[in-house]
Amino acid sequence: MTTSSLIFTGQLPLAWRELPTLPNETELRLIEQSNLATLHTLFALDIHVGDYNDDPGALANVSELKRLDFKVGLVLELVGQLLARQKAIPPDRSLTLTVNELSWDADADACPAPGALLQLELYCNLSYPHPLILHAEVADITATDNKYRIKATLCQPDAPLQEALERYIFLQHRRFIANRRGNSQR
Numbered sequence: 001m002t003t004s005s006l007i008f009t010g011q012l013p014l015a016w017r018e019l020p021t022l023p024n025e026t027e028l029r030l031i032e033q034s035n036l037a038t039l040h041t042l043f044a045l046d047i048h049v050g051d052y053n054d055d056p057g058a059l060a061n062v063s064e065l066k067r068l069d070f071k072v073g074l075v076l077e078l079v080g081q082l083l084a085r086q087k088a089i090p091p092d093r094s095l096t097l098t099v100n101e102l103s104w105d106a107d108a109d110a111c112p113a114p115g116a117l118l119q120l121e122l123y124c125n126l127s128y129p130h131p132l133i134l135h136a137e138v139a140d141i142t143a144t145d146n147k148y149r150i151k152a153t154l155c156q157p158d159a160p161l162q163e164a165l166e167r168y169i170f171l172q173h174r175r176f177i178a179n180r181r182g183n184s185q186r
Contacts, residue, residue, distance in 0.1 A: 039124075
């Protein structure tokens with residue numbers, strides 16, 4: 001088990017359901033391949049023109065590329081919204097994601113039992129409304145105000161998926177810091 005200090009804290013659509021047992025090894029590998037494809041798609045959607053400032057020859061076309069990038073992003077966002085309306089997207093939840101754990105807030109009537117095995121559906125970007133399917137075991141439940149904070153230990157994925165998940169968390173953390181810096185400079 002790797003330890004990572006990378007943390008993503010935010011609001012994302014999340015759904016879960018209790019399972020009597022975890023899927024078998026073959027099913028888990030198929031789910032991991034789907035998760036890996038989803039993360040690679042999200043990485044491709046997050047690449048922006050400004051990410052390639054190292055090429056001096058591209059500087060002449062940067063404003064045109066930024067305009068096209070904006071338009072493509074807008075079209076993807078609109079298509080994602082249409083798809084999300086057709087699909088039952090779960091509500092946003094305050095959550096914290098690491099490579100090893102996911103914790104989130106839930107109402108008392110929807111709170112799983114400690115030790116329960118869960119299948120989690122985490123929607124990372126509504127421009128591409130395809131969830132990551134993660135499996136976990138409820139490790140801890142803490143009462144906070146009128147809600148419960150559920151902490152679940154994720155089933156350890158294979159190395160490629162773990163690396164992609166680490167990259168996703170890192171990119172979200174970096175974006176959070178950049179947004180915070182941008183807001184403080186205003």
